[in-house]
Amino acid sequence: MKPTHPYSDPVDQLARMLLVRAYEDRIAALAAAGPFPASCPSAGQEAAAVGVVSALGADDLILTNHRSAGHLLARGADPGRLLAEVMGRETGYCRGRSGSLHISAKELGVVLTSTIVGGELSLAPGVALARSLLGRPGIVTCFFGDGAACEGIFHESINLASVWNLPVLFVCENNEWQAYVHRRETMLTDSIAAHAAAYGVEGRSVDGNDVAAVHAAALAAAAQVRASGRPFLLEARTYRARGHLEPDDQSHVDAGELAHWQARDPIALARERLIAAGQLDLDGFARLGAEARARIDAAVEFAVQSPYPDPAELLANVYA
């Protein structure tokens, strides 16, 4: 089920977005039903994740953060192994040592995931430096949020990547929320892409809920990074449709704001566009959704049936 990269078929992209949504919906349901490990949902941000990841090549590396399910699934991660990781099972991508918050999958090129806000930004230039000095192909894509853009390390990272000519595609998923604080309270400007100019880097904002727009912008940005060997800052303007951490009733979120963004749901936008273009009908859409949910059913079953790690291996891999 691992897609080839890049993938530009809009129906494939919609199917991938539906898989992310089905995954997040299932985790929300499990979290609402009772004790379940904490996770930070990416629902509402599917177009940003799929739009960017589908634009990357097989040799490109991805650094992500605690809100990573969209990036991992867009890259072709097995939802069973993701859920197993969330549930602390040995079959998870990190053998149950990570849980949901810092899942890396080196085999997919998703490396060094950090849940410290801005942590991934501190690591990305070094990953790009290694690729450059070792003559390996591919660029480095680093996903972070508007919260991380308020950390000093964002500015240090983009500055160093610029000064050292490192092939890093910085992707800010500006989802309007920084844990429990709205972006309005923390920034006076609206655009994070505008920061790029201060470091001699090109920046661009794109509608992060329009998967086609994100994909086109990411393809262009990645091509520029590849050709120039220099960083680029792409900002996807999107919205965190669920709370910071499941479960969350979002009682602190303005109802008007939620309604505004629900009307701009990235999956509904993609569906309407494909139907209008005659590339999909309602039955086809229903079928894609049912397939995604069936995959998640099987993934939950796999995770639940998977063994827990052996406590005798508590101390494995502290040191190399």
Next chain:
Amino acid sequence: MLTLTPYEAIDQALAEEMRRDPTVLMFGEGVATKRRALSDEFGGQRVRNTPLAEAIIAGTAVGAAATGLRPVVDLLFAPFLCYAMDAIVNSAGKLRYVSGGQFAFPLVTLAMTGGGWGVGAQHNHNVEAWFVHSPGLKVVMPSDAADFKGLLKTAIRDDNPVLFFVDLGLLHTPGEVPAGEFTVPLGQAAVRREGDDVTLVAYGKSVAACQQAARTLAEQGRAAEVIDLRTLKPLDEATILASVRKTGRLVLVHEASRPCGVGAEIAALVAEQAHDALKAPIVRVTGPDAPAPASFVLEQAFTPQADAIVAAVQRLLG
């Protein structure tokens, strides 16, 4: 034998390892400017100046280490590590474990500390115990030129993140260094002087204070054994315990402040595993729980001196 200062020994170790392994590189604030011979030999790709931004220096080293390079970074003074803590502690120290073993982090972080230069508390702060307390890291603090070279070479070859603390007071003190290729293993203490009456355990320049104290004690007919830890993590527990079982008395000496310091850990280790051998209470001679002063007079008062060690031993031996 060669006669080198630790500063020169560090340069030699870096040059030899960079010649040996093309994935070794070095960067930091002024590295290319100040280590001119390295930069001339290995060029601007492998010896790099950086912005004055410790968090991204450390983060870049961690990212590069996980994906194929073996970086050495110079963060200059140990208190500057505060800006670099996330990359070193949360990323280098944890992401191997957290990822189920997908990554390794072969990197060395150099940082200077300790009294002697009157640089004051924001350049002189012996923070080594912070890193001993953090999983996934190794911590080294040599006391002489030969160990600076041999331990740094081993640290560069190690597949784990190593904090390499450089005691400022030692940096320009010449010492003998074996000619040719040699390394010193991590996790192995050195018995600098043998004795039966009391064990003195120290690291960094406190080793010299212990040696001086041991000479004074010898004149009084007391035989002190001096153990130089060299590596603080992994700790050479066996050498410490064997010595205490022989002498029955233990004095722990370090310039770092007392609370939760390396001395506290060793005292607990000995209490747990060699209590029956102790003939007297364990004593710590350490820096105080205070910021380091700049004034030379106060700095000397802050730093454990040989006479304080002698006095501690005399109290123990009655």
